[in-house]
Amino acid sequence: MNSFFSKKNLLIAIFSVLIIGLFLFVSIYFQPKRDIIIQPPTADKTINAGSSSPDIATNSPRLTEPLISAPNRVTKKPFGIYITPQTSPVSPEKFTGYHTGVDFEILPGEENKEVTVSAICAGRLLLKKSASGYGGVIIESCELDGQEVTIIYGHLKLSSIALKVGQTVAAGETIGILGRGYSSETGGERKHLHLGIHRGASTNLLGYAQDKNLLGNWFNILDYLR
Ligand SMILES: [Zn+2]
Known part of the structure; x- marks a missing residue:
């Protein structure tokens, strides 16, 4: 067991x-x-x-500021605003229509100073002349989001622009200076920069559209600034 x-x-x-x-x-x-x-x-x-x-x-490509502190200068005529001599934020006013560009104003103390304008994108100079309503004006060809556009820089002192038609410009490169206020340099307007961006490759100096639908041919620079 x-x-x-x-x-x-x-x-x-x-x-x-x-x-x-x-x-x-x-x-x-x-x-x-x-x-x-x-x-x-x-x-x-x-x-x-x-x-x-x-x-x-x-990100989509961005544009360079045309003037130092550019967004802070848009105080009178933003993109697309409807202007008449009676309702304009500027006096006296001779224009009527939808603003196809953006107006950049001078800052306090800049009235008698040289205010430098720079190219907002790399491109080529297409036009340089004195035109009614603008004084000195240039048009630059450029590419925005893969599309061809032209850039209008209005109210410049024509003799300050060294660039010749056909020459290329780099983004941020100095173009010239703002014209003297209420002189032939600005087309009789206050000292400021009018900047328009037009769809396509053709030059177009239109500053105010009479038909609101035509605003579709223009871009607001403030949508593309860095
Ligand atoms: Zn303008």
């Missing part, structure tokens, strides 16, 4: 060791496998995070 019990106990002990051994083997064997499964998704997340940043960097 004694030997029978001890044999049975021995079998139970061996069986128990085998069970425990099997359990340990299974738990150790599966643990590293879980680690391997966890790692690839972490690596994928890193790749996704990396690929999303170029999307943020690809």
Whole structure:
């Protein structure tokens, strides 16, 4: 009886060791496998995070300021405003229509100072002359969001513009200075910059559109400034 019990106990002990051994083997064997499964998704997340940043960097091309502190100077005639001699923020007023450009005013103390105007984009000079309502005016060809446009810079001192028609201009390059207020340099207007951006490659000096639908041919520079 004694030997029978001890044999049975021995079998139970061996069986128990085998069970425990099997359990340990299974738990150790599966643990590293879980680690391997966890790692690839972490690596994928890193790749996704990396690929999303170029999307943020690809903004539409931006234009350079034509004057220092340009947005702060738009205080009288923004893009698209309807002007009549009776309702104009400027007096005296000779124009009527929808403003096809943006007017940048001079700041306090600039009345008798040279105010430098810079090219808002890289392009080529298409026109340079004295025109009614503008005084000195130039037109630059340029590309905006992959489209051809022309840029009007109005009320400049014509003799300050060294660039010749056909020459190329870099963005931010000095074009000239603003004309003297209420003189032939500004077409009799106050000292300020009129800047228009016209759709297409043809030159167009229109400053005010009589039909509101024609505003669709013009862009507001403030939508594209850096
Ligand atoms: Zn204007």
